[in-house]
Amino acid sequence: MLLNVSYNDKKITQKIDEAVGKPFSIKERLALGGIGSPKLFITETSIEIQNLLILDNNLNSCNIEMRPKGIIVRFRSLLETYALVIPYYKLSVYKGDLAIHSIYRDHYFIKVRSDTKAIQKYFKKLMDYKADNAPTSIEDL
Template sequence: MLLNVSYNDKKITKKVDDEVGKPFTLKERLKLGGIGSPKLFIKETSIEIQNLLILDNNRNSCNIEMRPKGIIVRFRSLLETYALVIPYYKLTIYKGDFAVYSIYRDHYFIKVQSDTKAIQKYFRKLLDYKADNAPTSIEDL
C-alpha cells in the first residue's frame, strides 16, 4: 500500500501498524544491530511511484525500515514523504545484475543500487529476519 505519511495522522499510523506491526523497541533495535537501511539510490520504479518522483528534480533516493511483520520503504517527492508498506508475506526481493536489488509488492516495485558492502549486508539481514519471522501458514496472519 502506497501512503502519504508526511503528516501525523492517526488513521494512517493505525493502517501502517496493522499491516507491518508497531516499531521495534530500543532493546530490540540494539539486538538486531539497527533496523534502518543506508541511503538507497533509486534506479527504476513502477509507474505509480515514478509519477510521484518526477515531480521534483532531486536525485531519487529512499530508505527501508524493518518492522516485526514487514518493511516500510520511504521516499520523498517535493515536500511530501511517501511510504510503500510491505508485509513480509507480500515482500519479494531479487538481486539482479549490475548491483541492483528489486523490491516488489503486488504491482509496485522499486529497484535500488547496491554498490556498497553496507547495503548488501543490510539486505542480507533483512532476508534473514524475513526467513525467521515470516508467517508459515495462512493461520499465522
C-alpha cells in the first residue's frame, strides 16, 4: 500500500504496524547489523509512484527499512514523504543486468541502482532475512 507518512497519524501508523510489524528494538537492530539501506537512486517506477516523483525536480532517491514482517520503501516528493509498505509474502526482488534491483508489490514497483558493494550487501541481508522469517503457510499470516 502506498501511504503519505509526512504527518504523525495514529491510524496510518497502526496500518503500517499491522502490515509489516512494529519496528525492531535497539538490541535486534544491533544483532542484524542495521536495518536501513544506503541511499538508493531510483531509475524507474510504476505509474502511481512516477506521478508523485515528477512533481518536483529533485534527484529521485529512496531508502528501505526492514521490519519483522516486511519492508517499508520511503521516498520524498515536494515536501511530502511517501511509504510503499510491502509485507514479505507480497515482496519480490529481482536483480537485473546493469546493476539494477527491482522491488515489486502487486502492481507497484521501484527499480533502483545497485552499483555499490554496500547496496548489494544490503539486498543480500534483506533476502536472507525474508527467507528465514517469511510465513510458510496462510495460517502463519
